[in-house]
Amino acid sequence: MIIINEKEMWDAVTLHDVMDAIEKAYEIHRKGDYYMPERFIAAKEKNMMLYMPCFSSEYIGTKMLAEFPDNPKNGLPYLSGLMILNDAVTGQPKAIMNGSVLTAMRTGAVGGVCAKYLSKKDSKSVGLVGCGVQGLHQVMYVCAVRPIKYVYLYDAFNKDLSGFVNRLSEKLGDDSISIHVCENSTELLKHSDIVVSATQAVDPVYPNDEELLKGKCVIAVGSWRPERREVPDAVFKLINNVYTELPYACEESGDLRIPLETGVLKQENVKYMEDLISDEKNGNPHKHNDTTYFKSVGMGLFDLCAAQLVYEKAIEKGIGQKIDWK
Ligand SMILES: NC(=O)c1ccc[n+]([C@@H]2O[C@H](COP(=O)([O-])OP(=O)(O)OC[C@H]3O[C@@H](n4cnc5c(N)ncnc54)[C@H](O)[C@@H]3O)[C@@H](O)[C@H]2O)c1
Structure with missing residues (x-):
């Protein structure tokens, strides 16, 4: 499993690569070859946690986003997040990456x-x-x-x-x-x-x-x-x-x-x-x-396709930090 930070994510891909991944997400969505449960929102007062799982035939992606409206007043970003990518056949975790960067990259x-x-x-x-x-x-x-x-x-x-x-x-x-x-x-x-x-x-x-x-x-x-x-x-x-x-x-x-x-x-x-x-x-x-x-x-399918792209490009280019769970 690898952890991919912000710089590594941008080093792995080009803007045109990410747009191609978004077009691929639209195509998968059109064919219906995915499973994307409704996103789960846990809110406490005005602060929200959003959990967005999505399955394709190759990977499972789960993005967790924290939307905290008061953050900008305190010099912190409105959104912060984490993306976990698992193998769709074995369920094994393949990568963790910065979910806020992924959100901005794919949006x-x-x-x-x-x-x-x-x-x-x-x-x-x-x-x-x-x-x-x-x-x-x-x-x-x-x-x-x-x-x-x-x-x-x-x-x-x-x-x-x-x-x-x-x-x-x-x-x-x-x-x-x-x-x-x-x-x-x-x-x-x-x-x-x-x-x-x-x-x-x-x-x-x-x-x-x-x-x-x-x-x-x-x-x-x-x-x-x-x-x-x-x-x-x-x-x-x-x-x-x-x-x-x-x-x-x-x-x-x-x-x-x-x-x-x-x-x-x-x-x-x-x-x-x-x-x-x-x-x-x-x-x-x-x-x-x-x-x-x-x-x-x-939609979660955008995150999944963009994360798959970042992960596969990172592996190809030898980018990211390998993590040994043991
Ligand atoms: N469509 C998507 O997939 C997607 C993905 C991520 C975020 N979003 C949404 O995008 C929005 C922006 O997110 P962000 O992370 O860039 O937040 P941000 O706080 O970094 O930026 C929002 C900016 O909009 C300004 N603003 C707020 N209300 C305004 C108004 N009425 N007129 C002009 N400017 C105004 C704020 O001052 C701020 O600078 C949020 O609503 C977020 O939920 C959508």
């Missing part, structure tokens, strides 16, 4: 895969609302799939984004990409071809204004609770279909649950990314309006 890749299929090929700018851990990785992957030259940032609470800007430019490692901080999300929308939100917002992070949202590829990865939403109703007047990962997203996220309940969104207009990718690969691309929208709530 960023989910956003990147969305940008690859739903954004315009010549998109030059991306706007990020919510400059936290997920947000940083969303921008990294979007920049890996589109010729991005401008990044726009907005955060409602973190007003000094200098540290975030430094981290992001280091991760992007491309001087030709310029990064700008916006006063509000209206300014961000005016400049961005692709907009990503990665917040814990309760109410939409953009103004409910069709003119401002028109023509954007909207990617929403935050606010997965039923009472929370990031995207306003105006988006549903501009798109033909909203894409998501699995039917459960319609219950779990206010971004889908609320517009479905109010009738702004019709159930037949909720489509799945796995079908979009499969149809596109089989030469039957979906027709989209000028504005597109993807809502992510995540």
